[in-house]
Amino acid sequence: MRSFVLRARAAPTNSKELLASVGKGAHTEILAHSLMNAIFVAQSHRADVTAYLVLESTQDFSRTICFDTNSMREIGGFHEQALLGKVAKALDVSIGMGKEETRPVETGVTVRTISFERLVKELAEHHQLFVMDRKGTSMRQQVFERSPCFLLTDHIPMPKKTFNSLERLGAKKIALGSTMLFASQCIVLIHHELDQR
Numbered sequence: 308m309r310s311f312v313l314r315a316r317a318a319p320t321n322s323k324e325l326l327a328s329v330g331k332g333a334h335t336e337i338l339a340h341s342l343m344n345a346i347f348v349a350q351s352h353r354a355d356v357t358a359y360l361v362l363e364s365t366q367d368f369s370r371t372i373c374f375d376t377n378s379m380r381e382i383g384g385f386h387e388q389a390l391l392g393k394v395a396k397a398l399d400v401s402i403g404m405g406k407e408e409t410r411p412v413e414t415g416v417t418v419r420t421i422s423f424e425r426l427v428k429e430l431a432e433h434h435q436l437f438v439m440d441r442k443g444t445s446m447r448q449q450v451f452e453r454s455p456c457f458l459l460t461d462h463i464p465m466p467k468k469t470f471n472s473l474e475r476l477g478a479k480k481i482a483l484g485s486t487m488l489f490a491s492q493c494i495v496l497i498h499h500e501l502d503q504r
């Protein structure tokens with residue numbers, strides 16, 4: 308099982324704002340590109356992948372949308388509009404939720420009002436956590452023992468204090484070279500590296 312968490316610090320939790328932010332300051336296209344590269348291959352989707360999108364620009368609670376490829380049925384297109392449509396649908400379903408609640412959106416897709424910090428704490432119980440960082444250990448040298456979970460951000464970097472709490476959870480920094488890549492490009496390279504092993 309491979310998991311990816313995209314911490315989208317600029318992404319609005321209001322569906323209309325989310326859709327209106329493509330190519331603007333919040334760069335919500337990052338969510339579509341990352342989701343596409345995490346869950347799809349040509350003509351199908353990848354088995355055994357969980358992708359979490361954590362949207363943090365909110366009036367109340369962060370929204371964590373979880374896509375589980377082993378349960379997903381209605382893929383419904385892989386273009387930006389279709390993928391952001393799925394995210395927008397999950398945000399609409401989440402209207403009125405209290406703190407740390409979960410609601411089903413469609414088969415294989417759920418939405419939770421859980422923060423990035425709480426989510427990674429949960430994931431740390433069953434996954435080996437890796438923070439993607441150019442200053443980390445080269446991915447080629449990393450041994451993967453149990454379900455790896457890769458943590459990425461949108462165009463806004465992870466706050467310094469988050470690195471400290473992630474370290475306490477056992478997270479390790481890993482790098483994919485020294486060039487600054489998009490999160491979605493990192494996901495392609497991570498899949499490629501793991502596919503070779």
Ligand SMILES: C[S@@+](CC[C@H](N)C(=O)[O-])C[C@H]1O[C@@H](n2cnc3c(N)ncnc32)[C@H](O)[C@@H]1O
Pocket residue numbers: 439440441458459460461462463464465481482483484485486487488489490493
């Ligand atoms: C566009 S980058 C984030 C840019 C942000 N301004 C920053 O300084 O971190 C998106 C994500 O990809 C990760 N990333 C980009 N290039 C990487 C590389 N060569 N190795 C590992 N992670 C990388 C970043 O750490 C981040 O999680």
